[in-house]
Amino acid sequence: METLAQVLIIGFTVGSFYALVALGYTMVYGIVRLINFAHGDLVMVASFIGWVMLQQAWIRDMPALPGIIVAAGVSIVGTALLSLTLLRFLYARLIGRSTLGFLLVTLSVAFALEEIVKLVFGAREQSYPNYALATETITVAGVTFAGMDLVVIGLAGVLMAGMIWFAQRTMTGAAMRALAIDHDAARLMGINVNVLIAAAFVIGAALAAVTGVLSGVYYGRISFDMGFALGLKAFTAAVVGGIGNIGGAVLGGLVIGVLEAVVQGYLAGAWSDAFIFGALILVLYIRPQGILGERVAVRA
Amino acid sequence: MFNGLRSTGAGLGRRVVVATAALPLLALAACQGAEAGNDGDGVIKIGILAPTSGSQSADGEGMVRASRLVIDKVNADGGIDGRRIELVVADDACEAQAGTQAAQKLITDKVVAVVGGFCSSATLPAIELFHRNQDLPFVVAVSSNPKVTDAGYPGITRYIGRDDQEAPVAAKYLLEQLKSSKLAIMNDNTEFSRSVAKNVEQRVKEAGTAAIVYNDSIQPGQNDYRAALERVRTTGADTLLYTGFYPEFGILAKQWKSLNLPYQLVGGASSIDLSVIKASPQASQDPRFSIVTYPTASLLNNPKATAFREAYRKQYNADPAQYDVFQHDATEGLVAALREDPDSLGAEALNKRLRALSFEGITGQISFDDRGDRKAFPFLAVRANADGTFIPVFQFAPDGGWAPAGQ
Numbered sequence: 014m015e016t017l018a019q020v021l022i023i024g025f026t027v028g029s030f031y032a033l034v035a036l037g038y039t040m041v042y043g044i045v046r047l048i049n050f051a052h053g054d055l056v057m058v059a060s061f062i063g064w065v066m067l068q069q070a071w072i073r074d075m076p077a078l079p080g081i082i083v084a085a086g087v088s089i090v091g092t093a094l095l096s097l098t099l100l101r102f103l104y105a106r107l108i109g110r111s112t113l114g115f116l117l118v119t120l121s122v123a124f125a126l127e128e129i130v131k132l133v134f135g136a137r138e139q140s141y142p143n144y145a146l147a148t149e150t151i152t153v154a155g156v157t158f159a160g161m162d163l164v165v166i167g168l169a170g171v172l173m174a175g176m177i178w179f180a181q182r183t184m185t186g187a188a189m190r191a192l193a194i195d196h197d198a199a200r201l202m203g204i205n206v207n208v209l210i211a212a213a214f215v216i217g218a219a220l221a222a223v224t225g226v227l228s229g230v231y232y233g234r235i236s237f238d239m240g241f242a243l244g245l246k247a248f249t250a251a252v253v254g255g256i257g258n259i260g261g262a263v264l265g266g267l268v269i270g271v272l273e274a275v276v277q278g279y280l281a282g283a284w285s286d287a288f289i290f291g292a293l294i295l296v297l298y299i300r301p302q303g304i305l306g307e308r309v310a311v312r313a
Numbered sequence: 314m315f316n317g318l319r320s321t322g323a324g325l326g327r328r329v330v331v332a333t334a335a336l337p338l339l340a341l342a343a344c345q346g347a348e349a350g351n352d353g354d355g356v357i358k359i360g361i362l363a364p365t366s367g368s369q370s371a372d373g374e375g376m377v378r379a380s381r382l383v384i385d386k387v388n389a390d391g392g393i394d395g396r397r398i399e400l401v402v403a404d405d406a407c408e409a410q411a412g413t414q415a416a417q418k419l420i421t422d423k424v425v426a427v428v429g430g431f432c433s434s435a436t437l438p439a440i441e442l443f444h445r446n447q448d449l450p451f452v453v454a455v456s457s458n459p460k461v462t463d464a465g466y467p468g469i470t471r472y473i474g475r476d477d478q479e480a481p482v483a484a485k486y487l488l489e490q491l492k493s494s495k496l497a498i499m500n501d502n503t504e505f506s507r508s509v510a511k512n513v514e515q516r517v518k519e520a521g522t523a524a525i526v527y528n529d530s531i532q533p534g535q536n537d538y539r540a541a542l543e544r545v546r547t548t549g550a551d552t553l554l555y556t557g558f559y560p561e562f563g564i565l566a567k568q569w570k571s572l573n574l575p576y577q578l579v580g581g582a583s584s585i586d587l588s589v590i591k592a593s594p595q596a597s598q599d600p601r602f603s604i605v606t607y608p609t610a611s612l613l614n615n616p617k618a619t620a621f622r623e624a625y626r627k628q629y630n631a632d633p634a635q636y637d638v639f640q641h642d643a644t645e646g647l648v649a650a651l652r653e654d655p656d657s658l659g660a661e662a663l664n665k666r667l668r669a670l671s672f673e674g675i676t677g678q679i680s681f682d683d684r685g686d687r688k689a690f691p692f693l694a695v696r697a698n699a700d701g702t703f704i705p706v707f708q709f710a711p712d713g714g715w716a717p718a719g720q
Contacts, residue, residue: 148593282532
């Protein structure tokens with residue numbers, strides 16, 4: 014019983030990371046109906062920006078928590094700017110013109126980002142500083158878990174709730190939802206389409222940056238190739254949950270995280286990827302639109 | 314699945330690095346009587362095959378430096394029977410194709426022998442080429458792939474251990490030194506790691522003193538292995554052996570420590586790297602933590618090793634790379650074989666003398682079996698100390714088994 018509780022906590026922690034990244038896929042897909050395959054590598058770039066910041070003497074002199082917050086802030090701004098630059102100079106011309114072109118360009122950007130980071134920082138993994146708060150553990154009723162588990166789950170929960178509130182309760186969110194239904198009608202209603210597309214990319218990048226720095230602080234290890242597997246699993250999470258649906262991305266992320274932990278904790282670790290992608294196939298077979306997805310209307 | 318493929322690829326890459334890091338190729342080109350390398354006067358050319366460019370260039374540079382240190386001294390002392398030794402460096406870039414080209418360059422340059430070999434991927438094609446050129450002597454320093462000597466070519470002598478020596482030694486360590494009776498074995502799903510795990514399992518079953526309560530893979534490239542570590546705890550294991558590579562081992566060690574798990578944690582020879590200490594200084598200093606490893610440069614504690622480190626630092630203002638000790642011993646072995654009979658440097662005669670060598674090197678007693686592998690290859694079990702370096706806690710001697718490491 015304690016083991017099950019422990020495995021579930023681990024699953025929720027891992028799932029929270031997947032969910033935060035899945036939100037980025039779903040935001041962009043919801044608005045432009047395209048998959049940004051470079052999204053996973055934005056997480057990687059973000060964790061390297063955070064790592065570089067944490068090496069700076071003036072941040073090292075700060076107490077741990079403010080230092081991490083400053084590094085995360087710089088990483089959020091840097092990653093958002095990178096995402097905007099890519100959108101402006103590479104993606105924008107392809108949106109609405111070439112679906113395959115967009116996929117290929119984002120895939121190329123993913124590999125380019127990996128190679129650039131490898132050239133600059135080397136192929137070896139880098140280590141985040143060893144924070145005491147990353148190894149603190151709490152034991153409740155025989156169940157041991159890390160304090161950071163609560164931080165990760167809590168922070169992800171707040172961000173995800175904020176996202177849902179933003180989409181449902183704000184004017185910009187409503188405009189985004191309108192855009193998801195019909196670009197032309199939205200434009201006729203006076204919605205600035207390009208600004209909203211940019212907003213979706215920026216929000217996705219900011220969530221990626223939080224994921225990257227948080228993962229570095231918690232797990233300690235970052236490497237140039239960390240984004241690809243993470244991105245693929247988060248994408249799977251978004252599809253399982255119903256891509257384009259914010260709640261679906263969260264649910265999908267948690268499902269995949271828990272599945273991974275349960276397979277590792279009870280079945281065979283070597284099979285965890287087989288189970289995850291098997292689950293993807295099963296969900297799509299039964300519900301092609303994903304767990305919370307709605308049937309996508311055919312657009313002119 | 315894509316993830317699995319990529320991760321496996323990365324794992325293999327690392328393994329190649331480890332394997333090849335240890336293989337200095339000291340090949341003496343088999344020169345005919347009239348050729349430059351063997352004409353009774355003038356310089357004696359020795360080839361160095363090492364990755365001086367590419368991902369392993371730091372290790373390759375180190376190997377060149379280690380050989381140069383030995384050869385400079387020989388030349389300063391009057392050379393081999395009055396003849397100077399000249400080093401010809403060929404870059405194998407840790408790749409099969411570049412390795413073939415580098416080997417060809419050494420053959421064209423008429424070296425009497427080659428020393429080096431780091432990445433097995435580059436060493437193996439070079440071996441074929443040397444074999445076809447009258448078995449040009451190739452003193453392999455760092456490549457640990459069994460195939461290097463399994464071909465049975467007379468030109469090969471190898472100074473590092475074989476990959477397949479690790480499992481029996483690790484099994485002995487777990488059973489005899491750590492007294493494990495309930496053993497858990499974890500691999501990282503790569504071919505190499507699985508085969509070590511399988512061999513350990515077999516040895517433990519043969520010994521019959523311990524039960525294997527867990528034997529499973531983890532998927533490399535993930536960040537959270539706590540669920541798997543937790544599962545090992547529920548099996549009641551007293552010791553966990555991980556046979557995979559260091560990036561995942563660093564994470565395992567960190568999470569093992571933070572969960573305060575009741576079993577001992579042991580890493581295999583692919584798990585050693587300073588990044589493990591960085592990942593978790595607390596875990597790597599824990600008395601229940603250790604890594605079974607080859608005796609590499611920073612781990613050896615004998616007068617020869619100390620002298621080598623000091624001379625290296627003096628000449629290059631840097632510490633030797635981990636596998637430089639094998640390149641050093643390989644170069645010394647080649648020089649000894651050259652000295653034995655400076656008038657007969659043909660491949661056949663030289664190969665016989667290289668195989669018959671018996672001397673005390675930095676890495677222990679060196680002599681060879683009829684395949685060209687070291688007869689007795691030492692291992693160490695290490696743990697981190699407070700300074701953030703690994704120090705030996707136990708040592709394995711092939712005749713005496715495991716014992717606490719003497720200072």
